[in-house]
Amino acid sequence: GQNIDQPTEMTATEGAIVQINCTYQTSGFNGLFWYQQHAGEAPTFLSYNVLDGLEEKGRFSSFLSRSKGYSYLLLKELQMKDSASYLCAVRDRRYDDMRFGAGTRLTVKP
Amino acid sequence: DTEVTQTPKHLVMGMTNKKSLKCEQHMGHRAMYWYKQKAKKPPELMFVYSYEKLSINESVPSRFSPECPNSSLLNLHLHALQPEDSALYLCASSQDRGGYEQYFGPGTRLTVT
Numbered sequence: 001g002q003n004i005d006q007p008t009e010m011t012a013t014e015g016a017i018v019q020i021n022c023t024y025q026t027s028g029f030n031g032l033f034w035y036q037q038h039a040g041e042a043p044t045f046l047s048y049n050v051l052d053g054l055e056e057k058g059r060f061s062s063f064l065s066r067s068k069g070y071s072y073l074l075l076k077e078l079q080m081k082d083s084a085s086y087l088c089a090v091r092d093r094r095y096d097d098m099r100f101g102a103g104t105r106l107t108v109k110p
Numbered sequence: 111d112t113e114v115t116q117t118p119k120h121l122v123m124g125m126t127n128k129k130s131l132k133c134e135q136h137m138g139h140r141a142m143y144w145y146k147q148k149a150k151k152p153p154e155l156m157f158v159y160s161y162e163k164l165s166i167n168e169s170v171p172s173r174f175s176p177e178c179p180n181s182s183l184l185n186l187h188l189h190a191l192q193p194e195d196s197a198l199y200l201c202a203s204s205q206d207r208g209g210y211e212q213y214f215g216p217g218t219r220l221t222v223t
Binding site (some may be wrong): 033041042043044045050063091095096097101102 | 212213216
C-alpha cells in the first residue's frame, strides 16, 4: 500500500509564506498531486509533479524529490481565503489513480 | 464547461430505503470516480470507471452499487445502508485515468437514519 504523511494542522499569518510538507512511501510512485479543499466544498486541483524539481504557478509552488519520497507545497503572500485543507495525493503504478493523504488544515490569521 | 454536477445536494434515508445519487459531466472525460468523505477526513476512493467500464472497486460493500449508463453519467445506487455510511459522496471526472487533473462535483451530503 501507500503511506502518506502530512502535518495535521498549520497556522500562518496573512502575507507570510508557508510550506506544507508531504512524505510518502510507495513501491511504484508515478506522480503526486496537491488539492485544496475549503470547508464544505469539493477539492480543487493545484498541481501535479511527476519529475523532480519545482513547479511554480502564481502564489503556489510545488516541489518533488522522488529519491527522498518528499514533496512540499509553498504558498506565498498568504491571504485569508487560503485557509483550507491541503491534500497531498500519490499516484501508484499498481493503481494508476491517486490516493489522498490525511490532509493539512491551514489557518491563516490576520 | 468545466463543471461536474451532482444531485441531490442532500439526502436523508432510512436503512430500508433504496435511493440513487447522480453525477453528470459534459467535458468529454473518459474517467469518472466516486469518493466517500467523512468529516475532517480526506476523500476515500470507492469506484473508478474508465470508458464506461468499472476499473476499480475498492472493496466497497455491495449495498453500494455503481452504474455508468453513458460517458456523461455516473450513478451510485444505495440500498440497506447503515448509519456509518453517512458522509459526503463526491463524484469526479478526468480526461483519462492516471496523471490527469480530477474535477470534483459539489457532493451529496447523505444521512442514514
